[in-house]
Amino acid sequence: MGSPDFALSSLKRLHAHYQVKGVVTQPDKPSGRGRILTPPPVKVLAQSLGLPLIQPAKLREPDAMAQLREWAPDLIVVTAFGQILRQEVLDLPQYGCINVHASLLPRWRGAAPIQAAILNGDEQTGVTIMRMDAGVDSGPLLSQKSILIDPQDTAGSLSERLAQAGVELLIDTLPGYLDGSLIPDPQDASLATRAPMLQKEDGLLDFNQPAIQLANKVRAYNPWPGAYMLWEGQLLKIHRARRFDLSSIGQGVFAVVDGKPAVGAGAGVLVFDEVQPAGKKPMTGEAFLRGVRHWSSS
8 A cells, every 4th residue: 555656666576575466546636737637656556567456535435445355465565655544454464554654653653754854853764664553653663774864855855765765674574574573562652753744835934933944844845845935926936945144134034145045034044046936947046046136125
C-alpha cells in the first residue's frame, strides 16, 4: 500500500524479493493547471510490473475489503499510502501490517514528517520500520536508521535519501520479523511529536517570524506545498532562500541584498535565491530583479 514517489523504491525491491499479491494505491486525481486526471506514481509502477491493483477512495469499501481477502496476504507493507488502516485491515494478514515511516519515531508521527524535521531545524532524521496498530504511527518499532540533514536539503532531496534508506532497512528487517527473531519494541509515547498534514495555505510566509524559521520553511515546503508571498497583488513563489544576518532592514521592508531580492524579517533578512512570479518559470533572484521595477520600494 503506497502512493507517491517515496513508495516506489519499496515496491520495486519487494517485487524483486517476494511475491507481491497486489497493490493498493490512492485514486487518480486532477493535477496541474489543466486539472488533468493523473495516476499516483505507485499505480504507474505497479502497472509496468504487471501487478494486480486497486484504487479505493476508502479501504472500508466492500469491494476493496473483498479484494484484500481474496489476495489473502501474509503481510501488508505500507509506505506513504495516505489512508488510515482500520483494525479489520490490520488483523487480516498473518504477520499484520508494517509501515516504512520517514522519521525516527516517536518523533514526527503523522502525515508530513520530512517537512516537520526541516521546518523545526532538526540536524538528523531517519526511517523507522514499525508494526502498525490502530493509532497514528504509534505501533511498536522493528528497526530504525538515522541520517543527517544537510543544511541545503529540501523536502524533495531529503525524501529521496530517506526513501532509499527506508527500502534498504525494510529488506534487512523483513527476514528477522517473519521468522520471529525480531521482537517489536513499544514506543515511548511521552516523546511523541506531531507532523500534521499540510495545506496549500501553510506556505504563506509571515515576515514577523525570524528569518531562519522562514528559510527553513522554504526548504521544508519545497516542492510541496511551496513557500510563497504576495507581491503587487500576485503570488510570488519562493523556491530557494536563505537567512542573512542584517539588522538594519525592518520587518516587512523590501530590499536588495547581494544583488538579490530580500525582505526584512523578525530577526535578520530573508534573501531570495530562486523565485517564480505568477505565470512564469522559476528564475534566479538576480534575473527576477532585472525584470521588475522598484522592488526595494515595494
